[in-house]
Amino acid sequence: MKYISLLGATGSIGKQTADVVRAHPDQFKIVALSAGKNIDLVRMYIKEFEPELVSVQTKEDYELLKSEYPNRKNLEFMYGDEGITAVAVYDQATVLVNAVIGSVGLYPTLQAIKAGKDIAIANKETLVTAGHLVIDEAKKAGVSLLPVDSEHSAIFQALQGEKEKNIERLVITASGGSFRDRTREELQGVTVEEALNHPNWSMGAKITIDSASMMNKGLEVIEAHWLFDLPYEKIDVVLHRESIIHSMVEFHDSSVMAQLGTPDMRVPIQYALTYPDRLPLVGRKRLNLAEAGKLHFSEMDFTRYPCLQFAYKAGKMGGTMTTVLNAANEAAVAAFLSGKVSFLEIENLIERALNKHTVIASPDLETIQEVDIMTRKFIESIVKDR
Numbered sequence: 594m595k596y597i598s599l600l601g602a603t604g605s606i607g608k609q610t611a612d613v614v615r616a617h618p619d620q621f622k623i624v625a626l627s628a629g630k631n632i633d634l635v636r637m638y639i640k641e642f643e644p645e646l647v648s649v650q651t652k653e654d655y656e657l658l659k660s661e662y663p664n665r666k667n668l669e670f671m672y673g674d675e676g677i678t679a680v681a682v683y684d685q686a687t688v689l690v691n692a693v694i695g696s697v698g699l700y701p702t703l704q705a706i707k708a709g710k711d712i713a714i715a716n717k718e719t720l721v722t723a724g725h726l727v728i729d730e731a732k733k734a735g736v737s738l739l740p741v742d743s744e745h746s747a748i749f750q751a752l753q754g755e756k757e758k759n760i761e762r763l764v765i766t767a768s769g770g771s772f773r774d775r776t777r778e779e780l781q782g783v784t785v786e787e788a789l790n791h792p793n794w795s796m797g798a799k800i801t802i803d804s805a806s807m808m809n810k811g812l813e814v815i816e817a818h819w820l821f822d823l824p825y826e827k828i829d830v831v832l833h834r835e836s837i838i839h840s841m842v843e844f845h846d847s848s849v850m851a852q853l854g855t856p857d858m859r860v861p862i863q864y865a866l867t868y869p870d871r872l873p874l875v876g877r878k879r880l881n882l883a884e885a886g887k888l889h890f891s892e893m894d895f896t897r898y899p900c901l902q903f904a905y906k907a908g909k910m911g912g913t914m915t916t917v918l919n920a921a922n923e924a925a926v927a928a929f930l931s932g933k934v935s936f937l938e939i940e941n942l943i944e945r946a947l948n949k950h951t952v953i954a955s956p957d958l959e960t961i962q963e964v965d966i967m968t969r970k971f972i973e974s975i976v977k978d979r
Contacts, residue, residue, distance in 0.1 A: 595866060596624045598683045598710070600701060601692035602638060603631035605797040606715045606741065606858060610690050611638065613863045616875040621866060625683035627676060627693070632658065645669065646683055648676025674700070681705040688866065690741070691716040694799050695923050696916075696965055699723055703958070706730045713865035715741035717816045721919045723961050724819035738820065739865040744813050745820055746861030747839035747852035752821070753869075755844070763823060764841040764849075765813055766833040767893070770804035773834070777897060783936045785929065802926045806939055811904020812922075815915055818908055825908050830901065832891045837880065855880050899940050903947060913953040913964045920965045921946035924972035933976050942972050 597614065601607045607628075614621040625646035628635045632654050635647060639662070648671040649655050655672035662668055671679050681689055681701035689705045690713045691698050698716035703723075705712060707730065714720070720727055731738050740746050744765045752760075771790050772780055788805045789798060803809035814828050839861075841851040854860050855878050863874060895902040900922075907918040925942040928934045934942065946968050953960060 595621050596685050596687045597621055598625040598680050598686035598689045599623055600627045600677060600680060600698060602626040603628040603634045604692055604694060606692035609858050610692060610862050613859055617872055624685045625680040627680045646680055648672060648680045677701050678704050682708040688713055694797060696722045696919060703730055706734050706736055709734055709736060711737045713739045713741050717742060717812045718919050720816045720819045721812050722916045726958060728819050739868055740820055741861050741865050742813060743861045744840040745817060746864055748842055750852045751842040751850035759844045761843045761845050762827045762829055763817055765830050766838055766840055767810045767830055768836045769832050772805050780937055788936060798930060799926055806900045807898035808900040808922050811901045814904055815908045825905055830893045832893060834889045837885060837888060853880055903943055910952050913956050916961050916964045917946050917950045917968045920968035921972055924969045928976045942975060946971055
């Protein structure tokens, strides 16, 4: 039995993690969870999974839930930053599933690593914002970082039994997102609803917008750099419409190992929780290549997708530049989702933040947090003045 702390329980990855636990109740138990504002779903989780610790975002929701379960033994409620960290380091948990969106996942992850928890990481922003700190702490603590993103899980699976010295390059696949068939000229005036209409995957709003701008893939490139300890020159991105090949590894002898499957995040979530073993994926569609018929690939166009180029440049510069990249993107996407800026303005805001910043080479956690806050304020000041 694996005992799970789940950050972001009511988000897209959190819900699908619950599906995996639901399918294998003899293998997994959620003992602690954090959630945002979907209190109805939290109530359902409390009834179904009987967690021992639940953290919510606001004090109001904390007080509400606490009043609803006055006599419930072995159930504690918390809220805010203190609550999410308490969930991450919860004593009874053996593995932390970090499924929150954004850099909010960084501090709890570092604390969980120090507490000796293995990390199933779906929160790519943690590694983008402070990859050097996370990797160093994981090595010191001797804990595993198990990728949940479908692309990194694919690479991780393809590398099983292989030697790192034989890797020639990683190839990360990208669906192209909601606007893959549109030119840049056709992106003028696109709506939030159009941007959220992803052709292949069911994801949260922020990740879906990142997919449309290709920033999601840029963040994944930086994440792959840290997870697999490879230079950016050895990490490529290729457009693959069907999202059936999730990523590939090419070796020195020209052999290419690819991991294939239907677009279903439950597969990489479950693999991260069962590694190095596997379990049947209950009730899910299996890949039928004859039914798929054809797989399509095309070269990445950095002019069409400048956010991906920003990510490569920021990654190569290193230090706080990737913190700026992530913070500026989060703030810009939030502004787009709330109708304050257009879709194409997202990349303009990110570029302005990157150009303004002077990189700090080896930042500590306090410096990273300061740069993150300053970057968000910079973006918000631009948006506010419009």
